[in-house]
Ligand SMILES: Cc1cc2nc3c(=O)[nH]c(=O)nc-3n(C[C@H](O)[C@H](O)[C@H](O)COP(=O)(O)OP(=O)(O)OC[C@H]3O[C@@H](n4cnc5c(N)ncnc54)[C@H](O)[C@@H]3O)c2cc1C
Ligand SMILES: NC(=O)C1=CN([C@@H]2O[C@H](COP(=O)(O)OP(=O)(O)OC[C@H]3O[C@@H](n4cnc5c(N)ncnc54)[C@H](OP(=O)(O)O)[C@@H]3O)[C@@H](O)[C@H]2O)C=CC1
């Protein structure tokens with residue numbers, strides 16, 4: 001068995017050094033409360049630094065994404081690039097004296113009722129040494145994008161080209177001239193298809209179900225700002241109806257004909273709240289779909305050597321497959337509690 005150590009933490013134990021964990025530690029710091037931030041990776045906001053593509057930008061206006069106590073620099077554009085966002089997070093952490101303990105992967109956290117304390121076990125990713133952090137409070141900030149969703153596609157072994165997850169995708173450069181099957185039509189799938197087009201690749205995007213596509217902006221105003229404004233006066237379902245109506249107006253009424261049906265149950269904000277499905281904010285993929293540069297195809301039945309057989313019996317040829325199939329939290333794997341109360345921020349806002 002690996003050696004193990006114990007560390008008493010004065011203040012909360014914060015798991016995750018992404019924007020949420022850093023912000024929690026900073027807010028505590030300004031109130032004179034110490035904390036310890038643990039992260040499995042070797043840098044802060046590793047989702048943004050290690051697992052996202054080059055052209056990524058925030059797709060909500062910057063004032064919705066700034067952390068408490070420090071706005072984005074004035075010279076940042078309305079939609080900061082990922083490099084700007086990361087630089088901001090780094091200066092934020094430095095300004096608030098947040099120094100995470102890196103390479104500490106939390107494998108278990110349970111509340112010791114007898115002692116009235118949390119016992120958090122973390123494994124050092126370099127040495128394998130386990131440390132038990134003991135403290136009165138636990139903050140879970142590991143996010144909704146902690147683990148990749150990798151579907152079990154029939155025939156994946158027989159496919160001759162590379163099959164990768166979108167979290168490894170940096171740019172379309174290596175795909176120049178290639179036929180690429182992108183599985184999934186969330187914000188990742190859509191933007192990767194757009195990027196592939198910009199690099200001279202030929203993407204087909206798998207859309208197996210309904211999807212809400214909204215314009216990122218309408219007449220220069222962010223759709224997200226419109227939604228937040230309307231939520232002050234109207235119930236979420238009414239706001240959803242208005243958003244779908246406006247989307248039809250600004251994006252054109254032919255989405256279903258293009259292969260992008262809206263989900264039969266639930267509006268864009270409702271599905272974000274109930275299922276964690278983020279609506280797609282279009283930044284140009286739609287135009288490429290209309291132009292035929294991005295082909296929409298239905299679900300994959302099985303992969304074969306040179307492509308995929310689709311559920312409608314058609315075959316789509318592909319040199320590479322990119323899985324833009326999303327992410328899931330890893331909290332249920334390590335947090336040993338029974339009654340978790342989940343908050344839905346948009347409902348709260350309303
Ligand atoms: C490509 C992409 C683009 C996005 N763009 C936007 C956007 O424009 N606007 C927006 O609002 N949201 C966006 N998101 C959503 C994203 O969830 C947020 O941007 C933000 O990163 C969430 O912050 P977080 O701190 O909750 O989680 P994360 O940033 O995911 O940070 C969680 C941290 O926890 C660590 N961790 C996970 N498990 C463990 C463990 N067991 N032990 C120790 N450490 C662990 C991870 O290493 C990570 O550093 C995007 C997501 C992706 C994937
Ligand atoms: N700032 C930005 O510009 C960007 C933001 N993001 C954010 O990152 C987060 C993650 O987004 P994303 O990576 O797109 O993940 P999502 O979870 O949003 O989307 C995953 C997609 O994959 C589909 N899918 C999953 N499994 C399969 C399967 N077996 N066959 C076919 N399709 C499948 C889903 O379809 P179904 O609905 O049918 O399950 C869905 O369309 C979101 O919050 C998103 O908004 C991502 C990229 C860019």
Ligand SMILES: O=C(O)C(=O)Cc1c[nH]c2ccccc12
Nearest residue numbers: 059060187224269272278279281
């Ligand atoms: O890009 C993302 O992943 C986001 O989570 C941004 C976001 C949060 N809530 C929303 C509701 C509608 C559109 C985007 C978002």
